[in-house]
Amino acid sequence: MNKPARGLRSDGEATKTRILEAAGELFATTGYAETPNKAIAALAQVDLASLNYHFGNRSGLYQAVLTESYGQVLGLANLKQLVGSELAPASKLRALIEQLVGHATQEPQAWQLRVLAREMLAPTSHLQTLFQNEAQPKVALLRRMLSEITQIPAEDPALTRCLLCVIAPCLMLLVGGRSFPGPLQEVFQMSSQAIASHLYHFAMGGLGAISREYAKQAKTSSKPGSPTTR
Incomplete structure (x- = not known):
């Protein structure tokens, strides 16, 4: 019973990471204001709903990108x-x-x-x-x-x-x-x-x-x- 749940969590984390990486690359290139959510979803190969599911909203996604950036430095x-x-x-x-x-x-x-x-x-x-x-x-x-x-x-x-x-x-x-x-x-x-x-x-x-x-x-x-x- 636990194996499927672990698999789902693993897939969810992988999806979240892909979104974060895609958003980071695009925000770095075109900026927060000029980067549409559709472009992020397309690069991450997810639907738009996944962005809100993992990060709450666009603002939450950008804050996560900034936090990741600062943590790397x-x-x-x-x-x-x-x-x-x-x-x-x-x-x-x-x-x-x-x-x-x-x-x-x-x-x-x-x-x-x-x-x-x-x-x-x-x-x-x-x-x-x-x-x-x-x-x-x-x-x-x-x-x-x-x-x-x-x-x-x-x-x-x-x-x-x-x-x-x-x-x-x-x-x-x-x-x-x-x-x-x-x-x-x-x-x-x-x-x-x-x-x-x-x-x-x-x-x-x-x-x-x-x-x-x-x-x-x-x-x-x-x-x-x-x-x-x-």
């Missing part, structure tokens, strides 16, 4: 494993940057990256949902990683600025890609190892400077008569 499970590993804090950051640069420089560029690029360059209401559901837990882990390097408390605003400065160059590579005009073209002529090494050393230099400045300010504010101790 920076998976929560992998990030948890990296942050919780026994690697030295600086080595964790290097591994993260190498991973992100590897995604950005892969050829051909995966549809996941192209979908994220479109969404970030022309944001829809789905981007806020993606951040609330997917990004916030990862931001907390990244803050923890940088806190280990700088000794700045994870909740301190200074660490937020550090996080933006470290991640922004990687995001630019991911979103811009090889087809983006301007200086990125020159950067992509370098090997992925050279790019990652440069971004890592640049990040560590900045983090070191901020860490020293933070420690200096903390020491000054702890002296008797300082504004924060009055």
Whole structure:
């Protein structure tokens, strides 16, 4: 009795995956607004009803595509494993940057990256949902990683600025890609190892400077008569 049910579930998951892949490819090529459901169904070789059955509606399908895209670039499970590993804090950051640069420089560029690029360059209401559901837990882990390097408390605003400065160059590579005009073209002529090494050393230099400045300010504010101790 159980074998047919397992078969149905297996077929259902395969169909859902085909729809997700088809939608991802088309959204990456023509955009969310310009991609008709009929084109997705045709590419996935399903009927229109299957789209709503597996994803609720068109909006649910696009949100699933964004979630899949973001998870491919920076998976929560992998990030948890990296942050919780026994690697030295600086080595964790290097591994993260190498991973992100590897995604950005892969050829051909995966549809996941192209979908994220479109969404970030022309944001829809789905981007806020993606951040609330997917990004916030990862931001907390990244803050923890940088806190280990700088000794700045994870909740301190200074660490937020550090996080933006470290991640922004990687995001630019991911979103811009090889087809983006301007200086990125020159950067992509370098090997992925050279790019990652440069971004890592640049990040560590900045983090070191901020860490020293933070420690200096903390020491000054702890002296008797300082504004924060009055």
